[in-house]
Amino acid sequence: MTTDDLLELLRWHLPEIRASLSPEQFARFQGSVHRLRAAGDDTRAVRGALREVRLALRSLPRENELRRKLDQFRSGGAAPPAVLPDTDRLAELIRLLESVDWPTLAPASAAIARAVRQRLLTAPARGPEQLTGAAAADPAGAGLIRLSDPERGDRYPDFQFDPDTGEPRPVVQRINRMLLSDQDPWGAADWWLGGNTWLRAAPAALVGQVPDTRLTEAAAALLGGGGW
Known part of the structure; x- marks a missing residue:
């Protein structure tokens, strides 16, 4: 799993993360993501920030799907291209983190948001390879x-x-x-x-x-x- 894979998981599971963590724990998670951005292209600093992200999410239930996937993520031995995050993906995760006052959001509301996303993804849809013309380009x-x-x-x-x-x-x-x-x-x-x-x-x-x-x-x- 690359750092970008991890960012996608975090972005998708944000409502679930909030529903499973206390406000203080979630704030710690937010801080670790901001430190990842501050690390820039310093591979050593990025690895340190990624460790903080994983530690901040250790409070997730062991049976939680994200927790199981996080346990499989190890950045220490990965080559630099797999460690350094894509700036656009990281920016999108941070935008989502800043678009809602997550620490004060009730866990029940976060769980509802997660359920809504799952419902929306059951609707018929196409992948990027099926787009044509200007839509495919942009x-x-x-x-x-x-x-x-x-x-x-x-x-x-x-x-x-x-x-x-x-x-x-x-x-x-x-x-x-x-x-x-x-x-x-x-x-x-x-x-x-x-x-x-x-x-x-x-x-x-x-x-x-x-x-x-x-x-x-x-x-x-x-x-x-x-x-x-």
Whole structure:
């Protein structure tokens, strides 16, 4: 397992980590991740920070899936390329850590967030190798929701694509940008795939079935805080 593999696991399991640790323990974990960023490309400092990350998570239950995988992670003998973290992956993990006041988040809420992610990943989706055209070159620039699956890698929910051409649907691209899907892909995916009182159905099921303006108005109502 490389450092980047570890970062993906941490990013995916953040709600579960918070649900299993006390606020003080979680704060220690946060600090270890920030030390990993501060280590830069100093291989020795990176190894030290990675040890701190693992130690901070020793309080996870032994039967916990992440705990078992962490026990398999050893950076000491790994070659430098496998030790140094990808800066973008590390930045994304830190962005998630800073986007929520995790230490004060109730464990029950964190567990719910984990369950929501698992539900969203059961929806039909395609991998990056199935993207075409501009979407393949720059999925984020194309306004696509990208969900990270710890087992399958990046997943792009199918409702975003025209079934005939395979190209992104313009209305989905527009609404994704309204929902800031580049910053909160899980929240945007939950809006599309969850029940919607105003539309009386999941918005994703209505793409191509109702006027685009109706979907756009529903998203606007959410952002405006009214109509629900």
